[in-house]
Amino acid sequence: MGRMSFVLRRLVLLVPTAVGVTIITFFMVHLIPGNPAVTILGQRANPTTVAALDGQLGLNQPLIEQYWLFIDRLLHGNLGQSLYYGVPVSGLITSRLPATLWLLCYAAVIAVAISVPLATLAASRKDAVRDHVVRVVPLLGLGMPAFWLGLILQTWLGVKVRLFPVTGYGQGFTGHLRSMFLPALTVAVALCPVLIRSLRASMLGVLGAEFVTTARAKGVPTPRLLVRHVLRNAVIPAVTVLGINIGYLIGGTLIVEQVFAVPGIGSLMIEAIFERDFTVIQSVALVYGVLVVLVNLLTDMAYVALDPRVRFDA
Amino acid sequence: MSAVSAAPAPAPAPAPAAAPVRARRARWYRQPTLMAGLVLLAIILFMCYGAPLLTTFNPDTQNLLQPLLGVGQGGHLLGTDQEGRDTFARLLYGGQVDLRVAVIAVIFPFILGTILGSLAGYFGGWVDAIIMRIIDIVVAFPFFVLVIALVFVLGTGEKSIYIAITAVGWVSYARITRGEITVAKRQEYVLAAQSGGLSSLRIIGRHLLPNVVTQSIVYAMSDIVQDILAIVTLSYLGLGIQPPTPDWGTMISAGQNFLTTQWQLTTIPGLAVVITGLALSLVGDGLADLLRTGTS
Numbered sequence: 001m002g003r004m005s006f007v008l009r010r011l012v013l014l015v016p017t018a019v020g021v022t023i024i025t026f027f028m029v030h031l032i033p034g035n036p037a038v039t040i041l042g043q044r045a046n047p048t049t050v051a052a053l054d055g056q057l058g059l060n061q062p063l064i065e066q067y068w069l070f071i072d073r074l075l076h077g078n079l080g081q082s083l084y085y086g087v088p089v090s091g092l093i094t095s096r097l098p099a100t101l102w103l104l105c106y107a108a109v110i111a112v113a114i115s116v117p118l119a120t121l122a123a124s125r126k127d128a129v130r131d132h133v134v135r136v137v138p139l140l141g142l143g144m145p146a147f148w149l150g151l152i153l154q155t156w157l158g159v160k161v162r163l164f165p166v167t168g169y170g171q172g173f174t175g176h177l178r179s180m181f182l183p184a185l186t187v188a189v190a191l192c193p194v195l196i197r198s199l200r201a202s203m204l205g206v207l208g209a210e211f212v213t214t215a216r217a218k219g220v221p222t223p224r225l226l227v228r229h230v231l232r233n234a235v236i237p238a239v240t241v242l243g244i245n246i247g248y249l250i251g252g253t254l255i256v257e258q259v260f261a262v263p264g265i266g267s268l269m270i271e272a273i274f275e276r277d278f279t280v281i282q283s284v285a286l287v288y289g290v291l292v293v294l295v296n297l298l299t300d301m302a303y304v305a306l307d308p309r310v311r312f313d314a
Numbered sequence: 315m316s317a318v319s320a321a322p323a324p325a326p327a328p329a330p331a332a333a334p335v336r337a338r339r340a341r342w343y344r345q346p347t348l349m350a351g352l353v354l355l356a357i358i359l360f361m362c363y364g365a366p367l368l369t370t371f372n373p374d375t376q377n378l379l380q381p382l383l384g385v386g387q388g389g390h391l392l393g394t395d396q397e398g399r400d401t402f403a404r405l406l407y408g409g410q411v412d413l414r415v416a417v418i419a420v421i422f423p424f425i426l427g428t429i430l431g432s433l434a435g436y437f438g439g440w441v442d443a444i445i446m447r448i449i450d451i452v453v454a455f456p457f458f459v460l461v462i463a464l465v466f467v468l469g470t471g472e473k474s475i476y477i478a479i480t481a482v483g484w485v486s487y488a489r490i491t492r493g494e495i496t497v498a499k500r501q502e503y504v505l506a507a508q509s510g511g512l513s514s515l516r517i518i519g520r521h522l523l524p525n526v527v528t529q530s531i532v533y534a535m536s537d538i539v540q541d542i543l544a545i546v547t548l549s550y551l552g553l554g555i556q557p558p559t560p561d562w563g564t565m566i567s568a569g570q571n572f573l574t575t576q577w578q579l580t581t582i583p584g585l586a587v588v589i590t591g592l593a594l595s596l597v598g599d600g601l602a603d604l605l606r607t608g609t610s
Binding site: 016017020021023024028029031032033136139140142143144145146147148149151152155159160247248250251252254255258269270273281282284285288289292293 | 447448450451452453454455456457458459460462463464466467468469536539542543546547550551553563566570573574577580581584587588589590591592594595596599
């Protein structure tokens with residue numbers, strides 16, 4: 001199977017998942033106990049406003065028709081009207097999406113920059129002190145609340161040392177780079193333990209391979225051996241792990257954006273929760289779902305691009 | 315484990331099967347990771363549940379005359395919060411709440427995921443196809459996004475936390491159990507049970523699950539960590555444990571306004587979460603290592 005048909009096949013497989021994602025976000029409104037319109041607007045809302053919201057959400061129609069209406073709007077790029085801001089949700093999301101994507105890519109780069117050297121260090125001598133340290137210290141990151149780490153970094157590196165801006169998105173590329181460093185680092189810390197672990201394990205696997213023994217016998221110096229021979233081969237499983245955990249990474253941006261006041265879709269969702277803006281919450285959840293599905297697709301592609309041995313009929 | 319010990323024939327046979335079990339039993343306390351995790355966890359549990367022995371302060375008693383005391387001031391080990399409540403007492407009692415909710419929150423997805431995963435793995439075919447498609451859809455959402463959205467929709471409080479975490483968390487258990495059962499169902503003891511005419515439910519419940527459930531238990535350890543993070547995050551956003559009930563998330567949230575002056579109000583509860591997470595991760599890792607060496 002060729003490269004093109006592999007891509008097409010992946011795209012076709014996306015369809016049921018994408019439909020499922022719309023079904024879940026659609027049904028969210030029906031999980032609201034009692035009358036959703038009353039719950040959203042509050043108990044003291046007058047009946048006219050409730051009826052208007054019922055109409056806007058399509059709650060006065062049969063379920064199937066409601067879903068069709070939802071899909072029909074969605075396909076026309078209409079995510080509905082924000083209940084709080086009173087503007088189309090699609091506009092809100094498109095204005096907020098770049099910051100989130102920036103944060104995601106930046107965090108992934110930082111996570112890789114931290115994980116690769118540490119994993120190499122650990123794998124270079126199995127069961128040595130450095131190996132144990134690299135294995136245990138990142139475990140701290142696993143149980144670290146992202147918002148807490150964000151607050152601490154903000155206070156120490158932002159307020160006390162004034163090394164980085166405390167909040168915001170910054171202006172221009174270098175501005176973004178500086179302003180988003182602390183949020184990106186916060187998101188990256190959560191990902192590093194998983195990445196280091198998988199990278200270390202796959203490097204240890206590669207170290208046992210025959211071509212490594214051959215390289216050693218040829219007298220290839222250890223640093224060069226680790227980087228050129230081992231790391232290159234070990235990085236492929238790590239990309240898969242990065243892909244599998246991308247949902248977790250993306251979820252991590254939500255709260256971090258809030259802490260650092262990054263104008264992304266995560267902070268938009270949390271603002272919407274405070275304002276009980278249901279349509280925004282629903283739409284942002286949908287966008288997050290689509291984002292994860294697309295990033296998973298990209299990881300598959302990266303996997304194929306990185307390793308010429310991957311066959312396309314998988 | 316009852317299925318394992320019941321399966322082999324009477325006298326001479328059990329020797330090879332029993333040896334690794336005995337070795338495993340003898341070895342567990344020599345696992346440094348597991349021991350470190352268990353000791354740390356025991357200390358945390360003792361501090362939280364032995365709170366009345368460690369502090370005489372009531373976590374909910376306000377003293378508006380003594381707000382925001384520093385570490386050690388006025389007889390308060392970790393000072394007081396903005397309402398004059400003892401931070402140390404709130405830390406310990408808050409730990410009780412967070413740990414209890416996290417452990418309960420793991421049980422429901424564990425059960426649901428194990429049931430659905432074993433059905434998918436054992437029956438295969440369309441049952442498997444449907445369950446796997448649902449899993450694909452649920453994992454398409456970032457964990458926090460779906461949990462936060464669900465808790466918002468269901469209303470704040472403990473019950474919503476349980477429902478939301480179950481709705482999202484079952485997929486991991488289902489995947490693990492399905493994978494294990496797909497392999498285990500081809501083994502001879504299952505074929506023997508099938509040819510003996512036992513019902514599918516009995517084979518899954520009595521023969522397969524006892525043999526495959528350990529992987530899920532190991533995973534549950536790291537899952538508790540994730541649940542604690544979810545609960546603390548929800549509380550930080552005001553969607554989780556509701557004040558005045560003490561909990562680490564609301565403590566961090568309330569303390570963040572005083573971060574530059576009273577650092578301990580935010581830093582200490584956060585550290586408590588990190589250390590609890592570390593303890594559980596160590597236990598999980600140690601158990602996984604133990605099982606790996608036990609089976610190889």
